[in-house]
C-alpha cells in the first residue's frame with residue numbers, strides 16, 4: 529500500500545468524526561489513486577496556521593507520532609485556482625484554504641475520502657519518508673486486516 533507522511537495536527541484531522549480534513553495541500557502531485565496510509569510524522573506543526581486544527585484534534589486521546597494513523601482513499605488531485613478546484617473556505621470543512629495558502633508554487637489539492645482510523649490498540653510504528661512511499665507487503669497486509 530502507498531503511504532505519505534503528514535505532520536500532526538493535520539494527520540489526526542484527516543480522521544475527525546465530524547468534518548474531517550478531505551483536502552491535503554501539497555506542492556507536488558502523483559498519478560496514483562487508491563488507498564493511502566497516513567503516517568503521522570515525528571515533528572508536529574507548531575506554526576500559528578495549525579492552531580485551529582490543534583484545537584479540533586486535541587480532545588482526542590494520544591495522537592500517534594511516528595506511526596500509521598489510518599487509511600484514506602486518494603480520489604483525485606487538482607491544482608488550486610483552476611476550473612476543477614471548487615475548494616473554498618466553506619467547503620471541505622474549511623480544510624482546503626485556497627485563498628490563504630498561496631505558496632511560490634501553486635498548491636495541489638489531494639482530495640481524500642473514506643477515512644478509516646486505526647483503533648487505539650492497533651499500533652503500526654512507521655518511520656515516515658518524503659514523497660509517496662510503498663509500505664512493505666507484510667505491513668500492508670496487516671494494515672488492510674486492521675481496517676477491514
Ligand SMILES: [Zn+2]
Pocket residue numbers: 606607608609612613614615624626637
Ligand atoms: Zn481545490
